[in-house]
Amino acid sequence: MLYHIIYPLAQKITFFNVFGYITFRGAIAFVLSFLLCLIFFPLFIKKMKEIKVAQIIRTEGPKSHLAKVGTPTMGGLVVIVVTVITMLICGKLDNLYILLLLFCTISFGIIGVLDDYLKLSRRSSDGLHAKFKLISQI
8 A cells, every 4th residue: 555655656766666675565564563563462451361261271282382361363364454454554565466466365374363263262273174274374
């Protein structure tokens, strides 16, 4: 979005020509996503702890995994949302590869949310069946 808004201004103000470089937009995307994660992750973790959305741990696994009990789940949701926001802001949206990357990111995010939702609703470590996860990796 920034590319489509700011880069045309380079005809009048040459400084804005820097938005035409993918390395500059990549650096802006990195800094922006880092800052958004720093802001949203603590808020998300606090909210998940308040509503008691915690990781379900299998009892037959290693004893070291029992330390994870009470860890908030669905943290990947923040990563997906921050990634999509950053791609929309810093990406060149007329590029087919950016659109394909957006589609794949959102699709895998939906699978992850569905898997975590099933784990939480069933109160077990069994989420989405493995054959549906394999279909998404083809």
